Amino acid sequence: MKGDAIVPYFEKNIEKRIILIAEKTNDDITEAMVELARKTSGFFSFIRINCYDEPENSFFCSSIKSKLPSLLLLNKFGLPWMKRLENSVSLISTDSYDELVNEIKIEFKSKVESMTRETFQYLTFNTMNNENKIPVIYFFKEGEVDIVLELLSTDEELSSALKFFGFADPDPNQIREMGVQALPQMVLLGKDPNNPAK
16 A cells, blocks of 8 residues: 555545554565454454555654564544544564464453353354354364454454354264354354244
């Protein structure tokens, strides 16, 4: 992004979560950053600003307080571009995807709840019938819940209608009934129109 396009972009996207890459050289984009963009594009908007050989960007680059190159998370909404920069969070671990994800998790507190074979029936019934929300269940074998689900769970608009769960090591027969053939997989459950109480 260049010069006179920068400020209009921020004005147009004043309510969007932005990750800004301010480059010092042409080689500042790491594999970890590319993977983060691939996984989370849509939740975040990613933009690149050349701060090394495009003078028309100098007004913007000089406003960045952290040392270049910088990877900045702009998650404060409704502010002018300068204030968004001032309130941005500098992401440090640009060479490690896992560490980058951990830094983002500090800023976005996951609302994904744990689900087990024993609690599956109760939690899905309670979510649909008592909370009037749709259960979104991420089935996986081991490890952690996918960052995408964790980020989605922090969205207030989505959380008003959906409730997010992580279900590790589910019963193969149980998930086969829901059409899950391989893990990991995300499933949304709805009420049976022929039997709404179930």
